[in-house]
Amino acid sequence: MRHDGAVDFEPYRGELVAYCYRMLGSFHEAEDLAQETMLRAWKARDRYDRTRASVRTWLYRIAANACLTALEGRARRPLPSGLGAPSEDPGAPLTPALDIPWLQPFPDGRFDTGVRADLRLALVAAMQTLPARQRAVLVLREVLEFSAAEVAEQLGTTVPAVNSALQRARAALADVGEIGQVSEPDDPGVRAVVERYARAFEAADVPALVRLLTDDAVLEMPPVPLWYRGVRDYGLFMHRVFEMRGTNWNVRHLTANGQPALAAYAPDPGGGHRLHTLQVFTVDAGRVASNVVFADPRVFEAFGLPQHISPDDSRRPR
Template sequence: MDEDFAARVEPYRRELLVHCYRMLGAVHEAEDLVQETMLRAWRARERYDPGRASVRTWLYRIATNACLTALEGRSRRPLPSGLGGPSDDPHAPLAPSLDVPWLQPFPDALLGDPAERAVRRGSLRLALIAAMQALPPKQRAVLILRDVLEFPAAEVAELLGATPAAVNSALQRARAGLEGASPVEDDVAEPDDGAVDAVVDRYVRAFEAADVAGLVALLTDDAVLEMPPVPLWYLGRDAYGRFMERLFAMRATEWRMVRTAANAQPAVAAYHRDDDGGYVLHTLQVFTVRPEGLARNVVFQDARVFAAFELPPRLEAR
């Protein structure tokens, strides 16, 4: 890749990664598609016409169409709450469904500086990405390009090889589909960062102490707990608390939590103590916090997710 070409396209690599993630719902697949986008752009560099489109628009056209090709014949990436109703049995078998292509979280470390993360906060919420996955791929692309990235309808039509009328029609259908699939939490105002940090800090202290009552006290009435790749999910304080009692009975009651962030939301990596006195990586937990408390915890137990967040598999004893 020559220096001039690299200088023109590299500034867009990070935002293209976020775009491909929104389309695909998996970080490793998004990284592969960005690489594919850069390769296709390199091969087509002599045909690029700056009079027709900016470099950014040209790259988005390549990336979007690469994503649409990758999504052909593919199942959507859901969360457990998108597959059926909540469980009322806290002792149900925790059998993973490894045949389901589960939605994955996005590490905030890949988003750039804090100002950029703040800009992306609303459009990267995990629940919103999950709702987008329920849309047909072309509707998903139109929604992202028009409502998230704010490309004009005519430009999106050029990107997708469609007419502006077709783009506007697809956008209306996508908005209607998103409204039907998107959780209520997306319409609720978020507390300020200080209030969010306070809730997460209290959750961490309660979890490390295996304090179920302390955890439950932080939850909203309709709090959701879900745990891909296990297809179960639980709704409400009581169900959440009874499952946590089961977890602490199954695992050690000594834990260490490491703060991180995913999808511009607070997250923690949970480590449980092993027989050697160290702590073994157990899960990545991504929180949704409302003004009235913690409303959702999506708990990931997936080696690919751990790798994307560069989480150490083990912490030594304190």
């Protein structure tokens, strides 16, 4: 997307999608708003003053205001763990809550985001609890590292107001971990843990899965509003899954939100395997601390996951 050969917006698309995703918690809406940002920039190109701001700074001004407008009157996008206490019944009905706009994962392979920090699911979920303008300030200042003066210009406010909003946002997210604390799915230790989990999952080996968990490991499954904490309930629930869906699963390794992830395929009575869930892991000190399990078809679509694996494909090395 160029005009007169002078400005090319396209190299910024990936990081704009990531920014809009952090703001809205929806990958599909983020794609739409990034496209809207680039369209607005194209239409306003004659008014762009390169002596006042870089193209990137100017694009983020458009994106930030597009996101703030989109968020007006919107409910936040949570994960189940953000809605109440954990369930103590591993046999509870698995009834989806389709009226809740659940947080979606980010498909790392779709875009070069330019700035990797910080797409962690836990952080993006926590960001959704912030007022929209605090959220914008936090991402623009802490993740994208714009100056306070640049953010004030982007949001049409003052430097003291930006600094105050950033301080409040930092305090609200104090329990989530440092901004820039990026997961490393390619770290050998993390990769080994997830590989062991994958093998145990394929074999429906619940004791082996439980041995890989932290004592207070969290399992949650949007759009089902239930979630569980602790190895006992995690194990009991997995036992239930394998009883319902059978054994001899198949998985594919990928990443989401800068975290290790697995696409899990359940055995298909007709042959091969059928897509069941996308699972996104947090690994801490050699153990799985969290597994967010997504079963939304739109999530599968965003990651480009095949719905079915043939018997021949199921036997191929992953």
